[in-house]
Amino acid sequence: MMRHLTTRLWGVWLMLMLATLFSAWTAADGLPGGAGMPAAALAVAVGFAKVWLIGMHFMALRDAPPWLRSLFNAWSLVVGGGVTLLILL
């Protein structure tokens, strides 16, 4: 069953899992740099980076028509950037 996966897809999955574990571990031990808006913004920005990886690799948007890839990139940038800025400012 798993022979249908490529090394790239395994790598993306591993990266997503490690990022989640790292986020949870740092949150349990206190966010890097202590609590506050920069730490909160960083946690959320990492979440949106994971979203982008899921979109490009799991949803195969890297091979999708440009208009669709552009819309997804725009969503990631506008929503991810907007929410991160709202927390920071």
Place this chain on the structure above:
Amino acid sequence: MSRQTPRPEELELPEFLMPYEASPPAPAPPPATAELDLHQSGLWIFILGDMTLFGAFFAGFALQARGQADVFARSAETLLLGVGAFNTLILLTSSLFVVVATRAVAADDRPAAARALLATLLCALLFAGLKLTEYGVELSAGYTPNTNLFFTYYFVLTGIHLMHVVVGMALLLVAWRGLRREAGGVSVSFVEGAGIYWHMVDLLWVVLFPLLYIAWLP
């Protein structure tokens, strides 16, 4: 009785006497990126619309948190961080199984696709079970949607997400049952569509987890 002469097109000629026909043109190279059909385009428009709605919720939540940092910090502390993290790992793994299913069905390996979808469904059940258990713990501790703005957002956002999980499970179940039938019970595009929907369920949770469980911790 006169002998009928065969017409020229009825004559069987040896191959080297056959009239010359230009060889068919070579097939055009595949485009660099696959084009979407109408159904796939419609699905993507729905997915992006749903993501935009959630995006508005995320922004509203972040905006509200600015004035109530202490309330949000105290409330986030009461959430079960370990369960939230474990549920994130479950959904990420379920998404990997969906990738296996869509690639297997495209390669006409339907048994492997069915097994991968079954694994996805088991992950989804585990996620939903843990989420309901978490709700039980929070409600029994006295935290309800009316407790404060953080918990209003928490129950609304995770509740809507859980509804998406249930819809996704229904789609995956239909795809799985179709794949188990002998003669093409379900199309490749249906499995792909259900898979894209499930990835969206995963993707939204990947933002909800840090936004609700981590960002406001003291």
